[in-house]
Amino acid sequence: MSDPALPIAEEELHAWIDGQLDPAREPVVLRYLQEQPDVARRVAAWREQRAALRAAFASVAAEPVPPRLGLEQLIQQRLGRRRLPWRAAAAVLLAFGLGGVGGWFLHGGQPTQAGTMTLLAQQAVANHVVYTADRRRPTELGALQRDDLARWVSNRLNHQVAPPDLSADGYSYMGGRLAATPDGPAGLFMYDDPQGVRLTVFVLPLSEAATMPIQHVDFAHVDGCAWIDKSVGYTVVGKLPPPELRRIAELVRKQLG
């Protein structure tokens, strides 16, 4: 490829223009251009042409992307359809915001224990998004099997827990399930209001002994409240105004604490 003695092919002149020439051939090309003013003139014209084309269309790439080509919007539209094999991942991504999982934070967290709180909230939100999006089978055991679920979850969590009653706040219990986290099993209880807005209560026993007051968790598309009580993490997640979430969180804490 790089034999400097080979004659110059026209393709090499273009490769030189495009910065894709084998560096070993560059001196040969340059010498050739010095010796051949006609060729040099054509090469100069091609280079100008290249620069002119770049300039001609540069403004298109600098424009703001129109909303209908926004990726988040397109994903949202695709979620409504059946054939999206990564539905669950897409839903989680939308909850966290496309900017990445790092694009959210806890308010007022203490730096030493923020890690645990962050992890707790992240797991709660991921499970919330995956299971509340499920129209047909959002829960493993429905409202009628409340006691079965309480027994099952309590056994697996090794911690006595029963679905809290939020009917006073207008949320009726739909059912629940066991959820998976890197810290072991968690309990997930789901509720909805008369408009069909779903919220979840997430219970995860933690290995570290800790107690943390209720904190607001701000994700891109959902809000939550997280707290830790005697080494058990709790989270309430839903698309609700933060004060309302906070009230529900207080109610849950009173019942489960």
Added chain:
Amino acid sequence: MAPCVPFLGTGADAIDVRSPPRRADDGADHAVTVSGVLTRIEACIPALRRYAAALLRNRDDADDLVHDCLVRALDKLHTRRDDADVRAWLFAIMHNLFISQLRRAKARPAGEPLDETHEAAMSIRADQESGLQWRDLIRGLNALPVEQRSVILLVSVEDLSYADAAHVLGIPIGTVMSRLARGRERLRQLTEEDEVRPVLRRVK
């Protein structure tokens, strides 16, 4: 459901216990990989719009093409194993859509006026001094066979390597290089011809 495997993370080999990023569950596990690809896709949208606008004369048609390309990419996302080469992958999807669009258009009687102004270039013309030269350049570009036009644009404007351009167009690298050489030379002749044949220009 076989194509889902790379993102499902259910197989034992999909879980790397040595360097565990804290994951929420399977869903979040997908999210790590999917979000990498999505972030790259998002970064490519301006370039996709530019290429489409340069390829098609009408800006709305161009954005329609980008829209179809993004939708197709989202539908095919599960076939990707990593987030490498996302740009070439997207340009390839868009090129294929463009080609099938051309085929459909050929099946219909041609109703497009030849002298239709290139909207993408028009927006530039207004704030450039050498308006006529721009117009010659764009006219020349539009006069090229689409095979040459796409190579020129992918390499000159989109900065694709010859290898990536070959991948996008589904042709050998050698063909990319020869089409590029022929296309550029033809475009040079067309623009220089225009300079010596003012008859072709509109009389002011």
